[in-house]
Amino acid sequence: MISRRVLLASAAMAAGLSGTAWAQDPVKVGFVYVGPIGDGGWTYHHNEGRLAVEDHFGDAVETTYQENVPEGADAERVLTQMALSGHDLIFTTSFGYMDPTINVAAKFPDVKFEHATGYKTADNVATYSARFYEGRAIMGHIAGKMTETNTIGYIGSFPIPEVIRGINSSFLHAKKANPDVEMKVIWAYTWFDPAKEADAAQALIDQGADVVLQHTDSTAPLAKLEEAGGYGFGQASDMSEYAPEPRISSIIDDWAPYYIARVQAVIDGTWASEETWDGIAPGMVGIGEFSEVIPEDVRAETEALKQSIASGDYHPFTGPLNKQDGSAWLAEGEVASDGDLLGMDFYLEGIAGEIPN
CATH class of the missing domain: 3.40.50.2300 (Response regulator)
Known part of the structure; x- marks a missing residue:
């Protein structure tokens, strides 16, 4: 179908008008x-x-x-x-x-x-x-290094592959950074609802989480973490008004x-x-400034992880990895395909709880 702009141009030329008229x-x-x-x-x-x-x-x-x-x-x-x-x-x-x-x-x-x-x-x-799972890997590494209770929390929005990938990536890299880490997940069933997000954050804090990640959009979890003395991350934007703590870094969508x-x-x-x-390499996923609250050696490790993901030297989902039930998913050195990631509907081994239907 001819667009209205083309029709307008044709009409102008038919009337003998110049291109600037x-x-x-x-x-x-x-x-x-x-x-x-x-x-x-x-x-x-x-x-x-x-x-x-x-x-x-x-x-x-x-x-x-x-x-x-x-x-x-x-x-x-x-x-x-x-x-x-x-x-x-x-x-x-x-x-x-x-x-x-x-x-x-x-x-x-x-x-x-x-x-x-x-x-x-x-x-x-x-x-x-x-x-986003690339940025979640980086946040997970920081969370694993910064927790003192060895319990980190995650506020999920809806149980869709995008969110499940983020949970898995965060947990996997927190566990690599700190083998003693456990993760608690609470589903808020919303993208944006400050009251529900605050309740979810408080529930995680009550379960011992001192670092909380989120896949919801308000700053309410950071406000709760500020009260409790915990750490969190900016979600989709820098949320730098909560820096240097509780917001210690962020995943930014550009x-x-x-x-x-x-x-x-x-x-x-x-x-x-x-x-x-x-992802990170083309700049669609950005990583916010690392707070000075994070020790210098951890900041250096995290920057190195970011660069290895951006360069393609490292993929956040590289085997060996098992599913939650212990069945093999990726063999040693095997990298997850985009198809597997886009359809991800399972937790990795070590995450407690079930994914809601």
């Missing part, structure tokens, strides 16, 4: 957020990417966004409204938007959609995600370069459905 419509780009923009966390950094698009393209691009959109029927309604209102490209930024994105995209084949962290694609639907590249592809007419999964 007509203004090309801006590319209209929409963003759908599962939580509030706020001042940190997952949605905040997706919105930072949106702002980077505006800064980069200026008047050539118009962006819109909708925040606090529940995953489900409401998402489908919001996406339909965006498609009907002339958006050329729509980014849907949460796993639970996957089916609504696919459903709406089928009704609007001339609109391009990009879904974050999902696995379903179509001719007009691309997917993108970050290899979506801006990806968003700029994909909008440019729409402008150039080269956009195609692709599956992108980038």
Whole structure:
């Protein structure tokens, strides 16, 4: 289908107008957020990417966004409204938007959609995600070195492969750093709910955890850790207002370069459905500054781990590794395939508890 910009250009030329006598419509780009923009966390950094698009393209691009959109029927309604209102490209930024994105995209084949962290694609639907497990490995190493109780905690959002990978990677590298480490996992069943996150953090503290990792988006766990004298990490953004402690480092999502590249592809007419999964090396996963609370030798070890992952010399899931039930998963020196990681639905050996259905 010919775009409205091409039609406008053709009409201008047919009327004998010069190339400077007509203004090309801006590319209209929409963003759908599962939580509030706020001042940190997952949605905040997706919105930072949106702002980077505006800064980069200026008047050539118009962006819109909708925040606090529940995953489900409401998402489908919001996406339909965006498609009907002339958006050329729509980014849907949460796993639970996957089916609504696919459903709406089928009704609007001339609109391009990009879904974050999902696995379903179509001719007009691309997917993108970050290899968060690389950053979780680094946070896990720090956690293993910093715990004094030998108990670390993890606040999970939903029991999907992305979150399970992070739990496994964190535990594996905490255990390598400190063989005496145990991990407690609490599922909050939310991406963003400060009250639930605070309750989860307190429950982990009550179980003896003095270092807590999280795959939820608010700073509420850090506030609880500050009260208790424990340590935690910024999630999806630096959360540096809690540095130097309890926030001792962070895993940071940098979506801006990806968003700029994909909008440019729409402008150039080269956009195609692709599956992108980038990590530390391309910069999609960033690691926040190591707090001075962390001993100098641990900071050096952690930096070395980061560099080995970035260079490709080390993969966080390298065998020998067993599943929780003791069955073999990866042999000595064997590296997990992307397919295995994308479908991960099991805990590694040594993690207590069950993954909820």
